[in-house]
Amino acid sequence: MQPAPGRSSVDRIEETLIGGILGVMTLITFSNVIARYILNANIFWALESTVLLFGWMVLLGASYAVKKSAHLGVDATIEMVGPTLRQVMALLAVAVCIAYAFLLLKGSWDYWANFANLPQTTGRWFPTGFEESFRPQAWYEVNDIPNPPFLKFLEDAMNDGDEYEKLPRFVPYAVLPFSMALLLFRFLQAAIAIWRGARDRMVASHEVEDELAEVRERRGEG
Template sequence: MMVAKFGRQLEEGVLSFLLVTMTLLVFVEVVLRFGFNTGIHWAQEVTLHASAWFVLFGISYGVKVGAHIGVDAVVRLLNPEMKRLFSIASVLLCLLYCGLIMFGAWVYLAKVYSIGLAMEDTPTPSIFMALIPEDMMWDVFKIDEEEPLLPMWIAHGPLLIGFMLLTLRFLEVLKKLLTGEWNEMHMADEGKDALKEQGIDSNSVKLNDDVEANK
């Protein structure tokens, strides 16, 4: 229980950190450019990658909390058992997609690592540099000591990590569907959420519609 709670807090903390980092960098960059006619040369590159990391980590979190929107107009017409079967098929297709992306990401990162490509503007953080032994700087991490730019395999690493987390989430969903704990995938319901924001219970609305239909 404690491990699950820590994992949830860590995941939410990483997403919050990335969101705050993007916001602050964009704000500071705008102020510097329009107020002082200057800027931070690596800010744009870091912002773009931070937004990509946010999306890649946020996808798996969205599956976890049921925040993704799905097209379920047909699925809603099915009985509970058919809903479960269709949901299982959907999860299996999602896992296949994740597997293809992870394979492609692994091949891509391996090539980037072997070539030793680095970012154009983003420097390797000083704290990271201080922790790496000199003999491992290039041989292991592919960091050029003369121009210590952040290695691209590190910057693009979340492409693999994000889909690994997404695969884990889908496996958790698949387990719940196979064991009968869930009858369908949990998706966001914009209509229900909109009613909830207005203080209206969607169940009572459905009940009233049924009453009117019976009349």
């Protein structure tokens, strides 16, 4: 068995970010439980914060799992065919994933754009350009999360100087186009790897077996 490749700095950044989001979610939820049942109080923005953070974690984690071939997959069929047909099937699968990720990117941009005072794309399925006129909606706020002081500069930049009482909605929603663009990029990387023969499938759902084999090798049991 080949030794596991070392993690890159990008891997560490992504893992730290995803792990940090999970840690913040845990801290907020724990603090709210203490506030409710011991202090008879309530952190009114806790629920909305954890919901948004969970969305960030899932969306960023999806692209990271594509990068690491960690999504679950069924390989009963591809194990029955030869290497050439297996590569063809993998290329077809990744082509569908690329098309789907592209549609998700368009949809997520169109949903987020007006919240950020930006135009949506034109075209039903594929972008044919950008809207020439649109209604800026950067004044929309989330329901409960207060706008932190370090984001006060957004009031002049995005809201004509009017105060944001709550966090402007385009800030947490920015993860939508960003994560979909990252997901599309990861699928393109997978397609290149499959085309070059570095991979023969889209996903590899055998992490446990790989980890056990690595442990056995370290113990000299392989």
